[in-house]
Amino acid sequence: MKIGYYPGCSLLGSSREFDESVRALAPALGLELVHVPDWNCCGASSAHVLDHRLALALPARILAQAEAAGLTEILAPCAACYNRLSTARDTLEKDPALAREIEAIIEQPVTGKVRIVNILEVLDRFSDVIPGKITKPFAHKVACYYGCLLVRPPKVLKFDRAEDPRSMDRLMAAAGAAPQEWNFKTECCGAAFSVTRTDLVAKMSGKIVDNAVKHGAEAIVVACPMCQSNLDMRRPEINAHLGADHTIPVLFITQALGLAMGIDANQLGLQRHMVPAVMTPAAV
């Protein structure tokens, strides 16, 4: 099965293990990733803050590039990219006059034919075959953390349940894990404030890490580079804020699933995390 692939900027840099683990998992599932040609940044958390049209034009160029390449569906593993691309597509679809204006800015047509899917939606399609491929069950209690951008706004994304999503929990259960019920599945981690308001990120991400630990999780599983980096790279600030010493690792769903499917930890980029993500065999 072929699918368009939009890694997004952070998957080439600070979250390259997300890209590595997606690309390691794809062949094992019979999924062929076709890069969107000459893709640009979607504008992520900054464009919409400063300029409404810029926040539409940047994703529109990506959609246009994908259309021109004959792609009908794009996988955007980064939840921020997924959200911005989906929001732009939806806005242009509902406002044809604005769509024509944006087309003139990017000098390319956008028909809105391309569908944007997140990593959980794609993995869900393989829910029949995944159980048969599990060779080393990820036998740990996990907190599945979806963050904001995978499920909100629900009217645009139309993915899972906005308040209590289950797709990642199902996938992790299929991988042999025990997903825990906990409180902060969709709470914001502080997102792009990591550099500017690290104090707020420590507080917001701190609530998430602390709650996951309190509910017995041995790992937090995520599907967003910003969630991962805030919970992982900002752990010293989080622990200082909480006055705690939480060592719970934060894995991408593709890494946790990859490990369960017997893929080598280094190939999945596990060595790149700040909080060591060496998962010792758990007593089930």
Added chain:
Amino acid sequence: MSSAHHAPAPGDSLASRLRHELGINLNHCYQCGKCAAGCPVAEDMDNTSCQTLRLLQLERPELDRRVLESEAIWLCLACETCSTRCPQEVEVAKVMDYVREASLALDLAHPRSRDILAFHRAFLDSIRVTGRLYEIGLVADYKLRSRHLMKDVGLAPKMYVRGKLPLLPHFIKGRSGMKRIFQLTLGKKR
């Protein structure tokens, strides 16, 4: 839809502009407080989201100005919890985007939002030039703009040894197109 960045004429309240330009009717808000109750940064805000909506509802220039000058609009993370939970389907997060843009256009951004703005400007400058975000460039540019030169100096080497900080930017082929996009959008305001 006309631009958000022209100065409001007398009587041209933010609420009426939101109604005409984005089809958002703030009168639908009956101040239940659900948006602020779910807002993860409410406790750090000078006006909570529902207070912001209330100020805008009254359509008075001095109250519009209080919104445009507030720090709250810059602390909003666009996590969309407010929009998702609003029983009246008011798109609060879109209102926040709109008032931020208006605040910038009138040069009313709160002094404490300086660092947040510096970050967003550095972010967008990075992609304007190369087409993709260059993280080292972003952080360097942010440090210069914000003058927080020593911030996170310990983090970069840790990221580098883990292969998370590529030293060179990615240049896309369509850079002239990217430049054009910026000129025709953000460019008008620079």
